[in-house]
Amino acid sequence: TLALALMGLLPPAAELRGSIQFQGRELTGLTDRDLQTVRGAELGIVFQESSLALNPLLRAGVQIAEVVRAHERCDRGAALERARAAMAEVGLGENLPRIFDAYPHELSGGERQRVLIAQAIVCRPRLVIADEPVASLDADVRADVLGLIRTLNEQLGISFLLITHSADVLATTATRVIKMTAGRIDDRPEVPTRTTTRVRRTSPRVEGGERGTGTGEPLVELRGLRRTYTHRRMFSGRRHEVEALRGVDMDIERGSTLGLTGRSGCGKSTLARCMAGLEPADAGHIRINGTDIAALRGRALLPYRNQLQVIFQDSAAALNPRFTAGQIVIEPLVIQGIGTAADRRHRAAELMALVELPSDRLESRPEEFSGGERQRLAIARALAVDPAVLIFDESFSGLDQATRSRILGVLMHLQAARGLTFVCISHDLALLAEFASEVALMREGRIVERGVPDEVLYRAYAGHRGDTLSPDLAPIGATA
Amino acid sequence: AQPLPIAAGEEVLVERDGSGHYGRRLVVALRAEPRTFNPAIAADAPSREVIGRMTGDLIHINRSTQLTEAALARGWTRSTDGREYTLTLRKGIRFSDGQPFDADDVVFTFRAMLDERTGAPQRDLLIVGGQPVRVTKVDAHTVRVALAQPYAAAERLFDSIAILPEHLLAGAYARGALAEAWPLTTSAGAIAGLGPYRLKEYTAGQRLVLERNPFYWKADAAKRRLPYMDEIVFLFAGTEDAQIIRFQSGESDILNRASADNFTALARNGSARHRLEDLGPGLEYNFLVFNQNDLSGKGLPQIESRQRWFGDLGFRRAVSRAVDRESIARLVYRGRAVPLWGNVSPGNRRWVNASIARPARSVSEARAILKTSGFSWRPDGALLDQQGQRVAFTIVTSSSNTQRTEMATLVQADLKELGMDVQVVPLEFRALVDRVFQTFDYDASILGLGGGDADPNSEMSVWLSTGSNHLWRLGQKTPATAWEAEVDRLMAQQLVTLDSRERKRLFDRVQELVAEQLPFIFLAAPHILVGARPDLGNFQPSVLDHYTLWNVDRLFIQPDGSQRR
Amino acid sequence: MTRGRARALVVVLAALHLLVLLAGFVAPYDPVDQARALPFAPPVRLHVIDADGRFHPRPFVYALVPDPATADGYMEDRSRRFPVQMMVRGARYSVLPGLESNLHLVGVETPGRLFLLGTDGFGRDLLSRLLHGGRVSVGAGLLATLSALLIGMVLGTVAGFSGGRIDGGVMWAANLFMAVPWLYLLFAARAALPLHIDTRATFLLLVTVLGVVGWARPARLIRGVVLSARERTYVLAARGFGANPLYLLRRHLLPHTFGVALTQAGLLVPQYILAEVTLSFLGLGVGEPTPSWGTMLGSLQQYDVLTSYWWMFAPAVALVVTAVTYHAVTSAVHGRIRLVTT
Amino acid sequence: MRVVFRYVARSLITLASVSVFSFLLLELAPGDFFTDLRAETRVGPETVEALRNQYGLTRSPLARYWQWLQSFVSGDLGFSLAHRAPVASVLWVRAGNTLLLTVPALLVTWALALPLGIWAARRRGRWPDRLCGGATSTLLALPDLLVALLLLLLALRTGLFPTGGMLSPGAEDMSVTARVRDFAAHAFLPLCALVVTTLPAVFRHVRASMIEAAGAPAVQAARGLGIRPSRLTLRFVLPLAANPLVSLAGLSIATLLSASLLIEVVMSWPGLGPLLVEALLAKDVHVVLSASMLATGLLVLGNLAADLTLVGIDPRIRA
Ligand SMILES: Nc1ncnc2c1ncn2[C@@H]1O[C@H](COP(=O)(O)OP(=O)(O)OP(=O)(O)O)[C@@H](O)[C@H]1O
Ligand SMILES: Nc1ncnc2c1ncn2[C@@H]1O[C@H](COP(=O)(O)OP(=O)(O)OP(=O)(O)O)[C@@H](O)[C@H]1O
Ligand SMILES: [Mg+2]
């Protein structure tokens, strides 16, 4: 909300008091017209939810180019060129032509987020407000992006206002940290000392939870799962094929927590959707309790569907904007006809409490929640029914450490009590290390490593550029 | 095309009076587009209106005097037994394409018209006494017409039978394709006739241009070849309102029959720029008819049960007394109609029986009549019949005819005062005709008849009990009632009576019978209302069809008047 | 939409419907009563000052007599005043089925006439016809719109949602319904039905015919919206919970189509009120002498009426008011339910 | 390729079923073309029957349908009983004239309704919006015929425009420019009538979906990046709002031949209107059937265009 207010984008119903000053100019009183010149050109913003912030009907490249054209006099070609360059800067260089032409829904969460960042920096504004810019990025890319931020900051003097829950990010990038509680800026330490960040990094442990350890029997078996996307373009005839899954073999044991990690765009979310039967696999088998569900269609699929629940990476998009929070969390109950209306209401309050949302927000609609709150709503919804397998797709990235660890604790309790199986997709290796009993590493549509967390994670680092996460990096750059 | 000088030996008809100026064009807005140029099959008004200007007939009924006069036939004689006519044709005259006209064309025309394959709507007219008229060629300019029985005023039959050019149509006829000849897409050169105008150009949907026939066989008193005007342009105006608006805007020069509503509005809105004429009542008569058809085997028990009333003369007389004809004339026709009690409109001056009683409206009289017929009333005023059944029925009307629907609305209110529950159901014309003529699935209807000729012969099919328009009881083999038998006899007799005074006496009696027996409850005869631009010369509209253009060959536009617009 | 405006809207809407519902009481005359001496009489003039210049606190009217100076004009007969009275006894009407009354809100003594909006060509009071006609017209217009939209929404969403064969089938039907010459169905219906149809049956007939014929257009529009909406992540999520198609349609997709459906509703209501003219033309409408806005507007569409009698525009004005109100209502409702959708 | 084939097959099925259904409906309706000859006093029932026989109206429905189909496929489009000529000879010219009127009208309608709707949506609840809302309501409440008549009366009073037709009598002698001007003068009123009667629906839909789309988070985000409102509206909001509009536009194409029928009749435009209205009432079966076929063809085309565009602008829709 603070970020929105800065940009003057609050809905008219919201009352805004106080003043916002930018380069000596008062922004609160300005009209839309004046603000336009400020927005984008001098003030850039990276929104928290990439799925909502990108226009679903415009191609990624075009959306970036539009920003260029809004602020600089240049023709279409030049703008597109600039967009391309910006995309390369944020690490989308590998698949540039495809991603440039892709519509937002065809991109992975991380790819989308980088498009957003590219949008924000393409015009080299003086100040960039970045709301959780790196939440769904893997370590490498995150390092790249943060590196970029630093470079921009150093060379062009661009200021960044980073909003994040990740202490790493703050530690490596920020020059000043501000902590907010309950709508107020709490304390403003001039320089983020390594100690504060360190404390943050280490202190929150998962409270009272025990990692689920598998029972040994495989609940879900995946064999040779393949999924290829084709990006067809109606009018240009250009065609890109993406092999998102190239033959995934994997077993998930009942009662275990499988961590799944891998570079952005390597196919994790796709795998999750396929497993849950929400997307048809091109080839391969998905066996749940020994039944091959890839062969099933329609009604026969229903009982298995319920057993596997996905909490989508873009929680915001996965919540119907017309529903209230209460309706959202009990939706599965309604769908499956569980309980009376009163029961459900009761359960809704329970679920909200479980994810630490105040029960007086039951009547609010998704757009009135913060990013992290929405994520928690999605988790609560998935918990409403008792699925055998829960797949968390980057569900914890928007949460602050404390909340996150409390929720993880709750989950682990549940796991222990009911023998639930979790699949946790995340880039946060620390999280996986704590939460998962086993970790699988994906690369280019295949599972390449699998094993005990620490081992795999270590090898994962080793397989990449091991230097990027060096904790010794000095915090450089200034924030407003 | 300039009128050709009159050649020696060309027996042109020289009009006795009237003169005019050559040149200019006349713009006429038709209600709809014509469908064909073929005189043999044209059944719709717009086609006939156009074709009438392009063709000529042997003997013509003068629309203004309502008498027959020589046309393509210079003269004719009738044999003493009245069964044979000898017609002398004009010599030296030509079709509009310059080809000469002679007896062969006449013989061809009648043969073609009488051929079943042609399906000419005039065919039935040419069947006299059950047999087609026989037309034979005597010499190149004489034809003999033989009838199976004497036929009063047989010469009137020849009116509007367009003489076809044998040289152009013989081929199509031989192929049995005369009915498909001369569609709208025909080129101007392939059509010829003996009318004052010939086809110049037709643009689909837009307009039809006729140009002067340079060979036309009439001349004015000064021996100048007619017609005066260079061209007639027919526009197609979709609806009557559009017709009126185009006339008012000056885009069309003639208004051929306006409704009373529009005529009144036009008169109010700018009469100075137009010449509007109320010609008095025309031949059309509107009436309410009750379904008295034999319904056995039709599966219409409800209507059959109501026929008890419809067949009851007392009931019909009560209805007739209760109907407010004066209001119909005043409200529906804005006073431009006459109330009617008999089957001949006062517009038909020669044949109307002026002594037919015209009882004024009287609801109490009507109630008294009903009472004597055994009807009674419920306390709430509803009328019950002898068996205690509520008197309720529907009146069907043509929805495209606003006036008749309005009449029905008035009649309904009138009959409500008698305790009858009447519903008005407007129907699309085809559905209406289907019910009235085919299925007999109706109680009562408001219809109109009599647009054609003034002569009673044109109404044979209505009054003969075997007639195809004997609407109240169709398809009878033998007359159902004594009075219908009497009418049959009278009509048959007048047909063969050659003395016109005697015919009038016979037809007067028919009118009396009809007015007594009330197979139809006559309502009103509307006036013929026309208009023209004020500088149109020789404009002599008539109450007979075609009301304004019947003397198109003599119409002209005053040269000084042209500056006024 | 401000509060005041919303309130004004509700008031107007309520007043409109109340007037129409209480037509019998508010209308001074029986809508089918013909004052045959006064066809096309202009709206009566209310006076407070009489011919002698005296002031009367109670408004009064003069009787109309034909004006000899014009062909069909009228003038006031100043010899006698007819004060306007409240709560007078007059023509009987039924308040509810079985309950009759003859009390009217306003009226004058005969031979005075209180033709507040003038008369039609039969001398029938236009105001009374307008009020009574509104019952059928507004009622049938609304119901027909509802039914057309309902069918359209259900079929449109089902088609858009299911895709494939069902979509093909529904769109085939929609094409059929849009391309077939309906006029003939009406002809056929007219031939099949009995000639005498009472008002209630006519009403149902109107609603059915319009609903059945009208669903295709909204269905197509809605199908398009659903096509796009069914790919949203939250639909996918609900599917993940094992939602059956019915649930998805009802909870996620139908609400999505409300915007389009509301807009269509605002368009269809006046359209269907007008469509009654066509049906009347074929003998399937309300029919004389029962008034309806459709037929009243039908008589306005004539050259002579249009150019001569301005007060005959009253039904058009009534319909405009209705259309504007309903538009305002739909747009207010739209504003309410509008949420982030894309 | 297979998709194209499937689409063609589907369209053919639609056409065929429309023709069958139309034919059935025509069968159900009472009477036939020659029925109204019965009402002529001069024509006897035998003659009418003979005509029926001659033109095959007494044959079985199947035989008559087949007769039409053969003729339709052969390019004659059937045989018009009213004109006693192949339908093609009367239909094509008029269909052309109708398109001459409706295509510009369609373009003008959209060209006006789009900006107007967008404008009203941006000023939602303010006076321009209310004004437009009121105006469209008024137009909706007036029957098309009345609008046409009012326009004609306007023309009559002002004398600025001709009151009907497509060209003046005597236009054949005019120079090309004069003819074009004459045509424009004649086309103006029918065009106005058409635009005025079709505009409200389009305008309303544009406005409503623009309002709906403007609230989308992506649009807010784009605003945050400083995209100018005009560009924002056109580039970001419009595509989001386009869905129902595209369907609507498809339907507009479908009505190219039928939207103007009544207006053509009243304004004497030499299009399909007068012909078809007459044919409908006269039950000239082949004309009606073939005209329905043309209309269906357009419908299929319009829907195809709409579907393709929908897929084109909204990649989320699976083709
Ligand atoms: N609906 C789709 N259509 C086309 N391509 C898609 C679609 N969804 C994903 N892809 C592509 O498939 C690849 C794998 O995507 P996926 O969402 O599985 O990545 P991911 O591993 O979840 O990445 P991230 O960590 O960034 O979320 C990506 O390159 C993406 O662009
Ligand atoms: N439009 C809104 N209407 C009502 N409440 C809102 C709205 N937007 C945000 N809030 C509430 O205001 C509070 C602050 O929201 P904000 O989005 O600033 O949180 P945040 O600090 O970004 O959290 P997160 O880290 O979870 O994204 C939250 O409790 C949220 O529910
Ligand atoms: Mg992902």
Ligand SMILES: [Mg+2]
């Ligand atoms: Mg946030």
